[in-house]
Amino acid sequence: MKKNRLILIDCKEAARFCDKAQYREATFSERLKMRLHYLICVSCRKYQTSNSRLTKLIEKAGIQTCTEEEKEGYRQKMHAESLRHFKEQ
Numbered sequence: 001m002k003k004n005r006l007i008l009i010d011c012k013e014a015a016r017f018c019d020k021a022q023y024r025e026a027t028f029s030e031r032l033k034m035r036l037h038y039l040i041c042v043s044c045r046k047y048q049t050s051n052s053r054l055t056k057l058i059e060k061a062g063i064q065t066c067t068e069e070e071k072e073g074y075r076q077k078m079h080a081e082s083l084r085h086f087k088e089q
């Protein structure tokens, strides 16, 4: 049973992987687990379909997102903020 748990994931995790995959941040094994979950779960399959439809729409609309440099700047800022918060506790 424990072995199955490595491959079979619940809906919550499938949704999380789906969101990550959307931003191309999911690892190979996460995508694999996600696909296996879709085989057995209809509602997650529907979620994935509407999720990718939305992404295609956004791409088609040519909505601009932050550059990698901007993202890195935000990341560093957030990291500094969380460190500061952690030290204050």
Ligand SMILES: [Zn+2]
Pocket: 010, 011, 012, 014, 037, 041, 042, 043, 044, 045
């Ligand atoms: Zn599911």
